[in-house]
Amino acid sequence: AQKITQTQPGMFVQEKEAVTLDCTYDTSDPSYGLFWYKQPSSGEMIFLIYQGSYDQQNATEGRYSLNFQKARKSANLVISASQLGDSAMYFCAMTISNYKLTFGKGTLLTVNP
Amino acid sequence: DVKVTQSSRYLVKRTGEKVFLECVQDMDHENMFWYRQDPGLGLRLIYFSYDVKMKEKGDIPEGYSVSREKKERFSLILESASTNQTSMYLCASSLSTRGGKETQYFGPGTRLLVL
Numbered sequence: 001a002q003k004i005t006q007t008q009p010g011m012f013v014q015e016k017e018a019v020t021l022d023c024t025y026d027t028s029d030p031s032y033g034l035f036w037y038k039q040p041s042s043g044e045m046i047f048l049i050y051q052g053s054y055d056q057q058n059a060t061e062g063r064y065s066l067n068f069q070k071a072r073k074s075a076n077l078v079i080s081a082s083q084l085g086d087s088a089m090y091f092c093a094m095t096i097s098n099y100k101l102t103f104g105k106g107t108l109l110t111v112n113p
Numbered sequence: 114d115v116k117v118t119q120s121s122r123y124l125v126k127r128t129g130e131k132v133f134l135e136c137v138q139d140m141d142h143e144n145m146f147w148y149r150q151d152p153g154l155g156l157r158l159i160y161f162s163y164d165v166k167m168k169e170k171g172d173i174p175e176g177y178s179v180s181r182e183k184k185e186r187f188s189l190i191l192e193s194a195s196t197n198q199t200s201m202y203l204c205a206s207s208l209s210t211r212g213g214k215e216t217q218y219f220g221p222g223t224r225l226l227v228l
Binding site: 031032033035037042043044045046047050052091095096097099100101103104105106 | 144146153155156158161163169171172201203205207212214215216217218219220221222224
């Protein structure tokens, strides 16, 4: 069975600073995909970034980067230069080639001005 | 841009009513999904479909059914709504490109209240 753990229920960061949101995963399948999604208070789940288990380099998308440490089974999201609009719930998720996304419980990020 | 729309943002129904939640995607995606999201429980997969008229049970299919008659539309049906089905319902779709590891794109969600 696959499992995602997000140990930070809430995080605070000052505007313009960087923040790291933690995610660890557990699976015995060698082929998997890792995702981060953002959910503002409006409710929509917004895709941010993807990392494949065989990808050699860490994924980056604009201000988002994924710190992928395969041996430690961690896939932390780094947001650089935080903005007020980054305040939201962030979910780490994983799939093992079976179409099913398993989500973590999420981290609520608050960006302070 | 991928566009996934859901028929209602907010819905209030009575116990025992039959409820239809509609989801439409405009990107010709093969796969479509229905999740529910509850505080403390996170997102849980109810059903998904990888082709027209095909469906697979997710983790919590009890009390729900689905219909996919056209590629772009995936409906979630609550045959007889109960109060424990009060929740946020999220629809998603994905293109078959990574052998089951595709990015899922979500709609805006429907907040359902069953009285």
